[in-house]
Amino acid sequence: MFKNILLSVSLFCACTVGLAQEKAAYTPEMQAFHNISSNEIYKFVEELCKPEYQGRQAGSPEYMACAHWAANRFAEWGLKPGGDQGSYFQHFPIHYTEMTGPGKLEVITPAGRKSYQIAKDYFPGTNSLNGKTKASVLYAGYGLTAPELGYDDYKGIDPQNKIVLIESGVPCTDRNHKDYQAWNEKYISTVGRIANALKHGASGVLLIGKTSNPNIKHQGIIFCHISEEIANEILKPSGQERKALKEKINKSLKPASFDTGCEVEMQTETNYNPHSQTCNVIAVMEGTDPVLKNKPLILGAHLDHLGNHGGIFRGAWDNASGSAIVLETAKAFGKSGLSPKRTIVFILFGAEECGILGSAYYVAHPLYPLAQTLCMINLDMVGGGDGFSMGGIKSFPQLEKYFADANEKYIHRYLKTSEYRKMSPTAVARTDGATFNRADVPTFHTGTTGKYKNPMYYHDLRDVPELLDPEIMEDVAKFLFLGIAGVTSDATIQ
Secondary structure (H helix, E strand, C coil), X not given: CHHHHHHHHHHHHHHHHHHHHHHHHCCHHHHHHHHCCHHHHHHHHHHHCCHHHCCCEXXXXXXXXXXXXXXXXXXXXXXXXXXXXXXXXXXXXXXXXXXXXXXEEEEEECCEEEEECECCCEEECCCCXXXXXXXXXXXXXXXXXXXXXXXXXXXXXXXXXXXEEECCCCXXXXXXXXXXXXXXXXXXXXXXXXXXXXXXXXXXXXXXXXXXXXXXXXXXXXXXXXXXXXXXXXXXXXXXXXXXHHHHHHHHCCCCCEEEEEXXXXXXXXXXXXXXXXXXXXXXXXXXXXXXXXXXXXXXEECCECEECCCEECCHHHHHHHHHHHHHHHHHHHHHCCCCCCCEEEEEECCCCCCCHHHHHHHHCCCCCHHHCCEEEEECCCXXXXXXXXXXXXXXXXXXXXXXXXXXXXXXXXXXXCCCCCCCCCCCCCCHHHHHHHCCCCEEEEEEECCCCCCCCCCXXXXXXXXXXXXXXXXXXXXXXXXXXXXXXXXXXX
């Protein structure tokens, strides 16, 4: 009997101790971790993709409405404003173009005239000139003039007052070629092709590839992004095939420009706003350490997308996904009751799609000196896959260990890391992280890897919330929350 009583007491004590230990382990940090929700992240994506924001085009009133919604969330979660004059907004000037009508695109061949539908077959250039032109069409290869590489697509043709049909990319595709870097750093940009066409006197440009790109600045020329089907229709009277033409140019690195023998009539209806304004949205969780509070960690993603140009580009993957994860991570910190030693700055950048203008403005006007900024973590297109990647962090083991531990202990996803690389000053910067990298701020692009459940569409009307995977997005937010919580609480990291 005594033994039974003693055993019961022992079991009771063991259970009590176990429960006490479990309760103690359920810290505010872990409570915040478990509160991160895929449902909530998806609701944030749906909000950012609402038709009322008209595709979040930087410079537009609709983008500003979306920015105000985000700022209100930061305020609701108790995060301090980091923008101008005590607000959450860091304003900067921008020009943007809005589409005021559908315009038209017609191809005129010896066989007759054929009209094409906006959105289905083509998109007007985001910053196209308002007007129309009708002219014969010249196939001008990649539309490039590269004298130091002995290449000129305009040699031997007269584009004056004509429309040029041009490819994206560059003719040098062999990574082992001695000039590969020169081609891909200096001539990859579409902006340069438009400027080059204008310089050679063209009245219009047809860019092969049905997409939308607000990074092409307003230069006083009419242009459209067309499908490959339209390009093939234009080439048909000449007897040339586009695939064979590209292969010929790429193999020889010599132009193959010619008159296609057909005409195009194109019109874009736009309104150019040269003196608009847009903003970054900045929130701050101030650190408690008197030194480390001035040496922040930045978590950022771009909020803007393409706008409405023949249809609303909702931009779920690019980049409502990244913005929603920043918002959810910010909420987790704001509502957690944690007091990190190091300041955390949350930034939703404006005008990334226009040429990473928001991050460039922040780097030129930082809230904290860049030399004292510990690092920047960038999120862009993080809506699918089954694993994580964190580019560059492998070179910073003091930081990497917190993210690796978070994944190993709690999330259990494949994690790919890489060594840090400084960007070439001549390389084309394509993400906000590149701006910080060039400014000597250690920058880690966090993304997803592996198999996607659904197709993802880049700069396409089909980029919608329904195709995203909220579960991987939840895990990215949890991964970042625990990793950042660890880094910002470690006073030994300088």
